[in-house]
Amino acid sequence: MRTRSRLLALATALVVTSGLVVVSVARDGEPAQAAPVTITNGIQFxxxxGSPLHAHGGGVLKVGGYYYWFGENRHPNNTFRAVSVYRSVDLRNWEFRNDVLTQASATELQVANIERPKVIYNASTGRFVMWMHKENGTNYNEARAAVASSTTVDGNYTYHGSFRPLGHMSRDITLYDDNGTGYLISAADENYDLHIYRLSADYLTVSGLVGNFWNDAHREAPALFKRGSTYFMLTSGATGWNPNQARYATASSISGPWTGWTDVGDATTFRSQPTFVLPIQGTTTTSYLYLGDRWAGAWGGPVNDSQYVWLPITFPSSTSMSLNWAPSITVDTQTGTVTANTPAYHRIANRNSGRVMDVVSNSTANNAEVKQYGWNGGGNQRWEFQDAGGGYFRIVNLNSGKCLDxxxxxxxxxxNIIQYTCGSGPNQQWQWAAIGDHHQLRARHSGKCLDVVNAGTGDGADIQQYACHGGTHQQWSRTAT
Structure with a gap:
């Protein structure tokens, strides 16, 4: 009887809900229930x-009470180092589990590019199957899909090789499990086409082409999910590292017919690119979470300096979706609720002059000067403090969306102090350090203070960094606007 109970406690069962694979485990293996958490956008997780979390271009799979996040972990030259996996119960606190695929996993991976790994579970074989985009590490001429699998979600994956599906080029990909039928969605033919393939019964190869529904659409970064009876295909344009307008199409069946493209989010998708849409099924509701990468390549950095943008998707109707910016979100995986937090903006006033930090001429350009001026209520004088970790903040201008730099x-x-496209550099991270009733703004990279040049009190006085000394022209206050 004890042996039988032990076996039952270890048994697992597969549940598939709206494309989210949930492998339920018995009570002995379940984590504690998660409390609501706040996730800050536009930062490196x-x-x-305390180590940077490298799961770029990845996807999330729920197994039992844990979410497993797979993604790219690259060398400084952007070549493949590993597919890393992390797990969490609340989607904020992530435990590193394993590098499930590495350069040592196969000869052809020793020098390679591996991008956009996605994992689904095959109930008939009991294996977790990973598909990814594979290149040779030198150029992007291979355009192949690669496959690996494992008997455990975070164990070492066996590499099964790479190929072009049915002879077609294959770059950005995603996977979808539709009640036991697996699908591969792949950007094909120099990213001009977007193919939907049906996978074989073991999910290890392609059995047929479902369709090329968007010939010459030039779309990539596909993320497929289902809500109710509607399938949503979310994509980006093909503009390299630079962000662009996300668009989506819908259908009542994966085999179509699919609609044309509809814009969602802003013109740069909040400076991110889609990687995955995660359904969060809880006791109260099911929410849909947009997972995007803010690629460091857009500002000349390596992939592992990229940041993450996670936003709740809302649905004006059963066949439409909406995406809006929020500097942070609150996630409750227990109830399934995801809430966008309204950004708070401040005027930042100098103690010596009473004037506020101002981006000159309402500019939205990189390198625009930051000086002091009398308060006029403009967006160029309003700043958001975004948590950058370690007690530091990025200070983001409302008018331009750019960072104090x-x-x-x-x-x-x-x-000189300017505004510049937000990145991960410590020269854009500031400590709000108390000094009496006011504060100093100390740059993380230099330890120096934000300072009004020559203690000027007039409009247009320049702002610089300078060794901290406690003068009132280095002291600031912030007031919510």
Whole structure:
């Protein structure tokens, strides 16, 4: 009887809901229930050990009470290092589990590019199956799909090789499990076409082409999900590292007919590219979470410096979706609710002059000067403090969406203060350090303070960084606007 109970406690059963694979485990293996958490957007996530979390271009699979996040982990030259996997119960606190696929997994992976790994579970074989985009590490001429599998979700995956599905080029991909039928969606023919393939019964190869529904559409980064009776195909344009307008199509069947494309989000999808849509099924509701990458290549950085943008998807109707910016979200995986948090903006006033930080001439351009001016209520004088971790903030201008930046990452006294596209550099990270009733703004990379040049009190006085000394022209206050 004890042996039988033990076996039952270890048994697993597969449940498939709206494309989210949930492998339910018995009570002995379940984690504690998750409390609501806040996730900050536009930053590099870290794992519970404090290390940067590298799951770029990835996807999430729920197994029992855990969410498993697979993604790209690259070398500084952007070549393949590993597919890394992390797990979490609340979607914020991620535990590193394993590099499930590495350069040592196969000869052809020793020098390669592996992108957009996605994993689904095959109930008939009991294996977790990973598909990904594979290149040779030198150029993008291979355009192949690659396959690996494992008997455990976070164990070492066996590499089964790479190929062109039915002879077609294959770049950005995603997977979808539709009640036991597997599908591969792949950007084909130099990204001009988007193919839907049906997978074989074991999910390890392609059995047929369902259709090429968007010939010459030039779409990539597909993310497929189902809500109710409607399938949504979310994609980006093909503009390299640079973000662009996301668009989606819908259908009542994967085999079509599919609609044309509809814009969603803003013109740059909040400076991100789709990677996955995660249904979060809870006791109260099921929410749909957009997972996007803010690629570091857009500002010349390596892939592992990329940031994450996670936003709740809303649905004006059963066949339409909407995506709006939020600097942070609150996620409750227990109830299934995801809430967008309204950004708070501040005017930042200098103690010596009473004037506020201002982006000159309402500019939205990189390198625009930041000076002090009298308060006029403009968006160029309103700033959002975004948590950058470690007690530091990125300070983002409402008008431009750009960050307060020490020009060229200089550590010198007198270095100019500008606005610049937000990245992960410590020259865009600031400590709000108390000094009496006011605060200093200390740059993370230099330790120097935000300073009004020559303690000027007039409009247009320049702002620089300078060694901290406690003068009132280095002291600031912030007031919510």
């Amino acid at each position: 870290t794992d519970v050990g 020490v020009a060229s990452g200089s550590t010198a006294d007198g270095a």
